[in-house]
Structure formats: C-alpha cells, structure tokens
Amino acid sequence: MSTDITLRLTLNGQPVECVVDPTRRVLDLLREDLGLTGSKEGCGEGECGACAVLLDGAMVNSCLLLAGQLQDAALRTIEGLPTDDPLFEAFARAGATQCGICTPGMVVAARALLDREPAPSRERIREALAGNLCRCTGYVRILDAVEAAARVPSGRAS
Amino acid sequence: MSAGAQRWYRPRELAEALAIKASRGADVQPIAGGTDLMVAWRLSTAPMPALLDLGAIGELRGICEDPDRVVIGATTPCSTLAADARIQRGWPMLAQSAALTGSVAIQNRATLGGNVMNASPAADNPPVLLAYGARLHLASASGRRVVDYSGFHTGYRQTIARPDELVVAIELPRPAEATTVWYRKVGTRRAQAISKVALAACLQWQGSRVIRARFGFASLGPVPALAGALAHRVEGCDPGRLDAGALAQAIDEDFRPIDDVRSTGAYRRQVAINLVRGALGLA
Numbered sequence: 001m002s003t004d005i006t007l008r009l010t011l012n013g014q015p016v017e018c019v020v021d022p023t024r025r026v027l028d029l030l031r032e033d034l035g036l037t038g039s040k041e042g043c044g045e046g047e048c049g050a051c052a053v054l055l056d057g058a059m060v061n062s063c064l065l066l067a068g069q070l071q072d073a074a075l076r077t078i079e080g081l082p083t084d085d086p087l088f089e090a091f092a093r094a095g096a097t098q099c100g101i102c103t104p105g106m107v108v109a110a111r112a113l114l115d116r117e118p119a120p121s122r123e124r125i126r127e128a129l130a131g132n133l134c135r136c137t138g139y140v141r142i143l144d145a146v147e148a149a150a151r152v153p154s155g156r157a158s
Numbered sequence: 159m160s161a162g163a164q165r166w167y168r169p170r171e172l173a174e175a176l177a178i179k180a181s182r183g184a185d186v187q188p189i190a191g192g193t194d195l196m197v198a199w200r201l202s203t204a205p206m207p208a209l210l211d212l213g214a215i216g217e218l219r220g221i222c223e224d225p226d227r228v229v230i231g232a233t234t235p236c237s238t239l240a241a242d243a244r245i246q247r248g249w250p251m252l253a254q255s256a257a258l259t260g261s262v263a264i265q266n267r268a269t270l271g272g273n274v275m276n277a278s279p280a281a282d283n284p285p286v287l288l289a290y291g292a293r294l295h296l297a298s299a300s301g302r303r304v305v306d307y308s309g310f311h312t313g314y315r316q317t318i319a320r321p322d323e324l325v326v327a328i329e330l331p332r333p334a335e336a337t338t339v340w341y342r343k344v345g346t347r348r349a350q351a352i353s354k355v356a357l358a359a360c361l362q363w364q365g366s367r368v369i370r371a372r373f374g375f376a377s378l379g380p381v382p383a384l385a386g387a388l389a390h391r392v393e394g395c396d397p398g399r400l401d402a403g404a405l406a407q408a409i410d411e412d413f414r415p416i417d418d419v420r421s422t423g424a425y426r427r428q429v430a431i432n433l434v435r436g437a438l439g440l441a
Binding site: 003005022023025044045046047049052055058059060061063064065066068069071109112127128130131132 | 164165166168189191192193196197200201206209211213214237260261262263264266267350
C-alpha cells in the first residue's frame with residue numbers, strides 16, 4: 001500500500017481536494033471514489049478508449065493514469081461536458097449509439113478534436129477516433145455524428 | 159526494499175529525482191506517461207514497485223533546436239513531437255513514428271524517453287532514432303554522460319543505463335546534405351497496432367550512389383537495431399544496380415527474425431526485404 005497523498009485538482013471546472021492512494025488508477029478514483037461512472041472500463045489496457053478523459057485539454061486513457069499524476073491538473077470527464085454540447089444530439093440523431101459503452105469515450109475524443117479543429121475532415125475524425133473501439137459496428141454513424149456536430153454553429157464549445 | 163519505504167515520489171526538480179535514484183536505485187521505477195508500465199502491471203501479479211513520477215519536472219520536457227542538432231527532453235510526449243514544425247521539417251521520420259505510436263490518447267501521454275527506456279524490440283520510435291544517429295543524455299547524481307543510441311540496447315529489455323541513471327534527453331544530429339529518409343511501420347491494422355516489422359532509413363547520396371546508409375529496424379530481433387551488414391552492402395552503390403539476392407543475404411546476416419504471437423520469422427524476413435527495396439526506391 002502506498003501512503004495516501006492530498007490530491008488537489010480541478011475536476012470538471014470545480015476545485016477538488018481528496019486524500020487518495022497516489023497509485024490508484026484515475027478510472028477507479030473517478031468511478032468508485034467520486035461517483036463519476038460515465039467513464040467506462042473496456043479493456044483496462046489503453047486499447048479501447050472507453051475510459052477517455054481530458055487531462056489539461058488532451059485526451060488520455062484514465063485506465064493508464066495514476067491519481068498522483070493528477071496533482072494540480074485540470075481534468076474533464078464526460079460528465080463535465082455541457083448538456084447542450086452538440087455532440088450529444090448529433091450522436092442521438094445519427095444513431096451513433098447502440099450498447100453505449102464506447103459512447104462516453106467517443107464523445108470525449110470527438111470533443112478533444114473539435115476543440116482543436118472545429119471543421120475536421122472525415123479522415124481527421126477517423127484518426128482522432130482511431131483509439132476508440134466500438135464493438136457494435138457503429139463506426140460509420142459515429143463518424144457521421146461527429147461531422148454533424150462540427151457543422152453546428154457554435155462559438156462556445158468547451 | 160525496507161518495509162515502510164516511500165512508495166510514491168513526484169519531484170519538481172531533476173536533482174531531487176536523481177537523488178532518489180542515487181539512494182534507491184532499481185527499487186524505484188521511473189514513470190512518465192505510463193502507457194507501457196500500466197499495462198505491464200495490469201498483466202502481472204507482482205505488486206507495483208515504488209514509483210518516481212517524472213511528470214512534474216519541467217526541465218525534462220521540451221524541444222531545443224540549433225543548426226547542428228535537436229535536443230528533445232525525455233518526457234516530451236509523442237503528440238508534441240508529431241505536431242512540432244521543427245521536427246516535421248528537420249527530422250520528419252520522428253514526426254511520423256510519433257504519430258504512429260498507439261492512438262491519440264496514447265500519444266498524448268507516451269514519451270520519447272519512455273519509449274527508449276522501456277526497451278521493447280517492437281517500439282515505434284527507436285528505429286527512427288537509430289537511423290538518425292541519436293545520442294542519449296543520461297544523468298545521475300554523480301554526473302552526466304552522452305552515449306550513442308546504437309549501443310544502448312544490450313539484450314532483450316536490457317540497456318547500458320545504470321540503476322541510478324535517468325535518460326534526460328535524446329539528441330538527433332541534423333542530417334547531412336543530400337540525405338533522404340524513409341519510414342514505414344507494418345502492423346496488423348493501421349491504427350495502434352504493435353509492429354510486425356518497422357524500418358527507418360537514412361540515406362546520403364552522391365549522384366545516383368548511396369554514400370552513407372543507416373537502416374534502423376524494429377521487431378526483427380531482441381532489440382531495436384541497425385542493419386550493419388545491409389548498410390555496408392549498400393554504401394558506395396547505385397541501388398538500381400544492386401542484386402536483390404545480395405540485399406536479402408545482407409539482411410540475413412543482420413537478423414534472424416523469430417516466430418511469435420504477432421507474426422512469423424519468414425513473413426518478417428520478406429517484409430524487411432520489401433521495406434529495404436522501398437527505402438532504396440526499388441519497389
């Protein structure tokens with residue numbers, strides 16, 4: 001067992017302080033300690049992207065991240081995206097969700113892309129989502145959804 | 159390791175990290191992006207070792223270019239390398255390999271120093287570092303040394319780094335005039351596959367002749383390695399006049415690729431030959 005540390009971070013825009021084992025996986029910290037169950041565990045090995053979160057704005061897999069590595073960082077989870085993020089409606093309209101396990105990671109990956117490139121090409125979307133696996137064979141609709149969300153005029157994403 | 163010893167370190171200064179390595183050596187595992195280590199621990203039943211997180215040390219991160227070289231801080235992530243205009247312009251194979259290291263989420267965490275120190279024979283960036291003639295900057299509490307990367311890996315997952323040392327930077331000399339480069343990774347699928355074979359080639363030309371050649375390979379042996387016999391065979395020659403059998407023979411002198419979960423030795427050998435032909439403009 002590690003000695004616990006006092007972890008301070010900004011989580012979904014709010015300052016958070018918690019006492020935690022620094023070697024605890026961030027995915028477990030989120031889901032089990034903080035009750036944020038939107039991030040899913042698929043493979044637990046950084047292959048599937050279901051646990052994707054935004055660390056200082058960059059998409060990372062929370063299953064490969066240690067709690068101690070969050071010290072002073074800004075973390076955003078699927079719960080931290082605004083409810084009117086155009087990605088949500090676009091995913092619903094396009095039928096981009098089937099079982100739903102991959103969806104939070106897909107949306108986080110798409111948000112990370114659109115924050116950097118508001119009008120990405122289909123190829124760029126494919127690259128940005130290449131680390132997110134869907135096992136219900138929904139890739140075409142997922143790509144359609146991200147393209148549709150990118151077309152929504154907004155000055156406010158993120 | 160003594161009972162009750164500290165299990166987690168996250169220093170802000172390199173000197174502090176080196177002091178920790180000086181006192182605890184191999185008992186403390188350095189960690190940066192964690193994209194290899196976290197997977198290994200998940201698959202292992204052994205307890206997680208004491209960790210030295212390098213993520214808060216600013217001086218280990220960043221890219222510094224001068225007319226002769228670029229020096230890359232060890233914890234610079236792959237995504238930074240892939241997007242950096244200096245790397246894209248001066249060392250384009252590194253921008254390519256960094257962009258093929260796992261997925262975007264992996265590239266945002268995985269570091270160049272970690273890719274070297276993890277010492278996987280299938281790692282994506284080492285062939286490129288070998289082809290460019292990289293040198294590693296190793297630091298310990300007792301000083302620094304700069305070593306040629308081509309001699310760094312001594313056996314499967316073995317390196318010349320001492321238990322008290324950290325890799326702090328990777329230096330790439332600027333390629334000579336009239337140099338062409340060629341990189342290709344062959345995996346099962348395009349995105350985030352582990353390579354079956356990868357080749358990075360750096361060729362210096364004089365007219366139609368190659369006067370200097372470096373071929374860095376991944377996944378053909380127990381370590382990422384230069385193909386010395388192949389380079390010797392190619393140097394001084396016009397590749398268009400090279401006998402295909404001679405290339406294959408040179409590759410056979412350099413490597414005996416094995417069968418494993420990802421591919422077969424015979425397939426790897428054939429792909430290596432094809433890649434070399436591609437690098438020489440013969441494919």
